[in-house]
Amino acid sequence: MASSSSSARVNNKATSSAPPAAAAASFSSAPVPSLGDLIGHQLRQLKLEELHYTDELQFIQILTPVKRQKLNREADGDVQKDGCNGGGDTVVALAPLSRPEYGGEEDDDLIGAVGGFSVSSPTSTPATTTTKEPLLDFRTHVLKWFQNLRHQTGHFKSEEESRRLREAGNDSYRKEKHPLKASDLFTEAIFLAPARNTLAAALAHANRSLVLYDCGLYAESYDDCLCSLDLGFPEEYLPLIKLRQAACALKLRNFTLCEEHLHELLHIELNQVFETRTHELWHQCEVLKVERFEMAVQTGDDLETNDMKAFEIAWLDNSSSLHSTRALARNSLIFESEAVAMVPSGNCRVCDCCGITQFIPFPCIYCSNRLVVYCSRQCRFKHAAIHAVECFGHQIELFESFGEVFGMPRLLQLALRLLITGLPEMLAHCRKKPTLSKLWSCINGALLERQDIGYSSVLRLERLEEEHSSETLISLALAAHILAIYLSKCTTFFDQLEKSLPSASRMSSAEWELLCAALLMRHISQLRHRSLTHCRSFVLPTDPHVFSPLNEFQLWAAPMRLQEGHLHLLAGEVAVVAYAVYPETLSLCRHSCSSTICSKFSGRKLTALALLDLPAGSGIYNCFASGNYQQLRQGERSKELEEHGIKCYCSACQLSHTDDQFYKFHRYRCDNPKCMEIFTPHALPHAPNLRWWLSEEYTQPEYNGAELIVCPHCDQAQKLEWFWSFNTSLIDCELIEERCKLYAAIERAESQLMELHECKVALARLLLEQCLMVHRALAFALMSFVSPSLRIGLLFSISLPFLFLFSCVQILLLLSLSLCVCIIFLSGRLIAVCAF
Structure with a gap:
């Protein structure tokens, strides 16, 4: 939040x-x-x-x-x-x-x-x-x-640069025999192609379709062919694209579509090569149609299902909340829902429709910033009605320009998306001739209570109530007015609203503008309260939108198959990839710093699991701060929640020592031999939440930990020399002498980092990535001085991923291995793992 x-x-x-x-x-x-x-x-x-x-x-x-x-x-x-x-x-x-x-x-x-x-x-x-x-x-x-x-706008687009990348992709595909590198080059050529002359983008799509076909991505290859034709692919090369479309349709077992394209080819004058290839595809299609057979499909009738809803909406103090309808066991499913509106955060490429990451992107060629991408033409078609309203805003980079004044312009875009997706649906239920005042009263009255209108659930969400008009509130109102002017003069959205009303009912543009600005202001207040959800997902560091001619292209040997020795590159971060609104589930949960649910995101889909056993009728609570009582101190949580209009009185905030759970992960033993007292630092100037190992102010070599952490008992600054020794030795841990230094550094860290210290998890991650990078070919020689009992456990945890290195489950194995190493760290067995 x-x-x-x-x-x-x-x-x-x-x-x-x-x-x-x-x-x-x-x-x-x-x-x-x-x-x-x-x-x-x-x-x-x-x-x-x-x-x-x-x-x-x-x-x-x-x-x-x-x-x-x-x-x-x-x-x-x-x-x-x-x-x-x-x-x-x-x-x-x-x-x-x-x-x-x-x-x-x-x-x-x-x-x-x-x-x-x-x-x-x-x-x-x-x-x-x-x-x-x-x-x-x-x-x-x-x-x-x-x-x-x-x-x-349009400053970064260059037809010449697009052509250069397209030629580089051709060389990579034909000479280097590296189709995936060529695919990335063609993708960047698409992103750099100007919209004024779409031929550059058409050629890049056509070239990428060939590469994707060779990689076995037939659906994406077929979509590229369609994009190329839409953008004006040269007519003299039309048989080439039609032949590839037929081949993709055949691979996808869509025989009707394959025959359609083959019929189109038969009506075109072809040379001998294309004519031979056409008859070959026709013969293959006939053979596969004969061999086709029906396969048994599990219908789910034999599965144990429970259609009873696990939660219900209860009303308390004129506000709604979620309560369980039956007893729920720990880790059981409470609810699943899809976001009514979602916008990408900009941290990585996310499909603007379904919200998934890591895909072959299909950008809107007219958006100058090319931030709007889709995973397929199907998603682009589903999202067409929304993007038609937003496209000109992306052409002039309107939403990015809001960042000059507002710290989070995506919030304004999400409010706009709530409006343009919901208001036409609600107007379809207006039967009488409306005026501005009557329509506004109806939106806040009869239509607000309708359970069959999805937009009504959005309008019922709680808002951030401010006691007086502030400069921030007025600035946001002016931003809502700017967006309403944009809808009036830069889109045909008001024409769509007119069509939603009866033919005898019409309102002026000024009335529509006032209504939309007022609703936008309401949505902004709702998102500032607690309705804005940060969707976190696992993002690879080799995200293809970071274009670089370095070794990132060497990551894959084939689709879903890693090059040996590159598994460590998949150790990505969990980042906020999108912002979404869930008006009927997550936004209705009551706040508690000790949340009772665990939220998992997969694209637009949210899954909430129970963190503990919940009896029937108990409230379902979610923490709307950026961290719960174990991740943030009570003062920081309260300040953050007050800015959202939330006053927390949960059990975690009522404890006499409310920060004990937080400090439990940040306890040190003084390295002064005359003191050796256990303490927790209360504040670090440049390290939020005491995570100094994440701050450049403390991790740069020139600082070397000077005056970083001071013991309150003896007033001595902690040297933390084990941290600097660990980082230095980790780089060259393939050398025996450096591994010995690494072993000694971790031993000293164990004596100073107490119990479940959060720094141990950070060290485990660094160690895991470096181990996977060094152990490329099951280097058993590195374990020469490990005892037999420890060697067996380490050999299993280190070498197991490489047995499946060319499988499509690398990421799952990596996560499992990360979890194992972290558990060993948290249990005080760091020495055993690192003594390889």
């Missing part, structure tokens, strides 16, 4: 104080203000103490420049014929933005009246701007900002 300080942090540049008159004059003279300038200018014009509102819609109405008397169908500026409104100001009819790659010269198409309201020119803004309509120029400057972003 990200704190509100990180999810809604406003830069000082945006909130710096300045005289209103001077600020307005200087702001209006700026040609293209930044987002921080936009928000900072509005904050200086507002008086926080005068803002009084009852709900999000009223709050947005206070901040928006829309005149209430013009909230009708006739006031829509998109359909005004002449160039003047009631005030005599010129009104420019605007159309939704098109893709910048094909739009031609459209520098000024974003400047003018929006929604049919008079918009003053920024150069004519008086210096004595009042706060009655503080956002009068805001819309104009937002549109200018959009236009400026539009001309700044």
